[in-house]
Amino acid sequence: MRSPGREDGWYRGDCHVHSVSSNGGELTPERLADEARAAGLDFLAATEHNNADTHGAWGRCAGDDLLVVPGQEVTTRTGHWLALGLRPGQVVDWRYGVRDEVVGRQLDEVHRGSGLCVVAHPHAPYDSGTFLYPYQGFDVVEVWNGPWSSDLPWQADNEAALAEWGRSLGADIRRQGGWRPAMGNSDAHLSGQIGVPHTVVWAEELSVDAVLAGIRAGRSWIAESAAVELSFTVSAGVQRMGVGGQLESRGGPVVARVGVRGVPSGAVSFHTERGKVHVASLPGAGAGTVEWRTSARESAFLRVEVRHPGGRMAALSNPVTLR
Ligand SMILES: [Zn+2]
């Protein structure tokens, strides 16, 4: 029998979640844990605004089937960021802006404890929510925050965050300096919000260290809900690589293969440093496989988006890089 959380595999989690200990938060940790399980999640990160008040409360809500990562949303004067994997009770300072030049010290402190620093909703259209620091020193970018819907103001800022991230990938990969993975989180404050969207991570097991390692390496993709399934592999001859990996193609032809479920009549698109290079439609039942051929000379990386008819995002992947 499969023992939950003890094996390597894909785990679904939402790493930006607020309870009653944050402004605007209406749910207790117990209620959030119930809703996380109902939404098909395996883990969540507790990220209250500038406090660790609920860190102690999550122990009784977590279990073999639900991991809780201690964290914080650090709401500074010129942008918000998520500190994930804090020591229980640890609070990161938030009382500064970009002109104070102290954010680097705060990032170092989180990194010293093996935590992860995530740029939160970089194009949020409200006071102090727009992210005005350089991305240098941050590990991951939250390119998808909350519902991606054409009838909410959020669509414009998610599209802007995604476009900015996509544009930086080519240069970051060429410099060999490493690229910054994308993640998606709900920023839930109210009932019914958790898990929309969430990040699906390949991890050695369901533990804080293993899940954060998977997110840091970009072995992940973002799902609108647990109804959406995505598999993305790239192969050259007998070599095969999944999302977040680097494929050694030795100059030969490369085949990218995407399998999707749960997106009726959706559109699958492939993206490289040349932008959107291929689009294919999914059948009405929402399940299908799409292939596209390229080479390392033509494409330094490949990533995938899956959208509903009308353009709302259903899933998007981190890249596979090609050599
Ligand atoms: Zn925020």
Ligand SMILES: [Zn+2]
């Ligand atoms: Zn938030």
